[in-house]
Each structure stands twice: as C-alpha cells, then as structure tokens.
C-alpha cells in the first residue's frame with residue numbers, strides 16, 4: 001500500500017470524543033501513524049506476516065495501520081474499555097480483523113504467545129511520571145523482533161540509557177524526529193494546538209532471554 005493511501009484511510013478513523021486526561025488520551029494522527037508503520041515495513045520488514053501488538057491502542061490507529069500494511073495478526077491493548085470500543089468500531093469501518101484486549105500493560109504476562117513487533121504511542125508520562133518507561137519496559141519484554149515507539153525528544157538521552165542499560169534492548173535508534181500536534185482536548189491546554197517534538201524510535205529486544213512467551 002502506498003504511503004498516501006495509508007494516511008488517507010487512517011484519516012477517516014474516529015478519535016477520542018471524551019478523552020481521559022489521567023490516561024493521556026491523545027490520538028496518534030494519520031500523518032505520524034502512517035509514517036511509523038510504513039517505515040517499519042518498508043525499511044525494516046517488521047510488519048507484514050508478523051504478529052503486531054499496539055500497546056495503549058486508544059482509537060486503534062496504529063493497530064489499523066499495522067493491519068493495512070499486512071500484519072498476519074494484530075492485537076490492540078488498552079486499559080480503557082471505551083477506547084477499545086471505539087478502536088473496534090474503527091477496525092470494523094475498515095473491515096479489518098484486529099483482536100482487542102483490555103489490560104494494563106504493566107500486568108501483561110503472555111505465556112505461549114509470540115509477539116514479533118510492538119508499536120505504540122505511550123503516555124508521555126506527564127500525568128503519571130514514568131508511564132512512558134513502563135510501556136517501554138513491557139514492550140521490550142514481549143516483542144521478539146522490534147519495538148516502535150514515540151517519546152518526547154527532550155527525553156532522548158534518558159530513553160536510550162534506560163532501553164540499553166536497564167531494559168535489555170540490544171539497539172535503540174531514533175529513526176526520525178517529528179512534530180506532534182496535540183489538539184486542544186483538555187481545558188488546561190491554553191493554545192488551540194500544542195505542538196511538541198517527538199522521536200520515533202526503533203528498539204531491538206535482546207532475543208537470548210526467556211521473555212515469557
């Protein structure tokens with residue numbers, strides 16, 4: 001699928017109508033989501049014929065992108081049941097088969113299931129400090145091939161150190177820096193749109209370990 005076509009399809013998906021601030025529910029826009037999955041597939045071969053999990057799937061945009069790019073199986077995980085309902089509706093709209101699971105990513109313990117690639121736009125950790133790192137820790141425990149994740153550029157050194165030193169990644173690479181537009185979803189946002197710099201990361205988990213799969 002062409003990049004433009006992917007972006008257009010993702011642009012039709014519904015987004016959070018009543019976002020929960022404590023869960024940092026802001027959508028991954030079609031521009032970023034399409035580039036994330038397009039790059040994962042076309043530059044690294046991490047999507048087609050793979051089992052892909054979207055951690056904190058929210059409206060399901062990254063999960064839908066993975067399915068459109070040819071993943072063999074896609075699993076969307078979120079702690080919030082309303083988000084999962086919306087994500088399931090979005091998947092139906094595009095006639096995509098995606099499995100949705102309600103779970104706190106901190107409690108994931110998947111024995112017997114292999115996830116090749118995790119894609120995620122985790123909470124940035126602005127409401128609950130460390131939430132971004134908890135997602136990364138969980139993703140690197142579960143993925144066997146790669147983890148794609150968005151993190152604030154201001155946290156670049158910290159993310160790299162934690163991934164390589166504490167979470168057992170064997171590589172941590174910033175693929176590109178992107179502008180992330182957060183629409184005015186919450187009352188405390190004074191401007192119409194909050195624009196921040198984010199890094200798109202690709203992490204490779206260490207595979208010589210028992211990751212519980």
Ligand SMILES: C[S@@+](CC[C@H](N)C(=O)[O-])C[C@H]1O[C@@H](n2cnc3c(N)ncnc32)[C@H](O)[C@@H]1O
Nearest residue numbers: 023027028056057058059061078079104105121
């Ligand atoms: C920045 S949003 C990601 C949005 C999503 N990628 C999309 O396009 O809609 C973060 C998501 O993580 C979910 N979340 C927050 N804490 C979580 C946790 N501990 N376990 C699972 N999901 C969580 C939120 O409900 C929210 O949907």
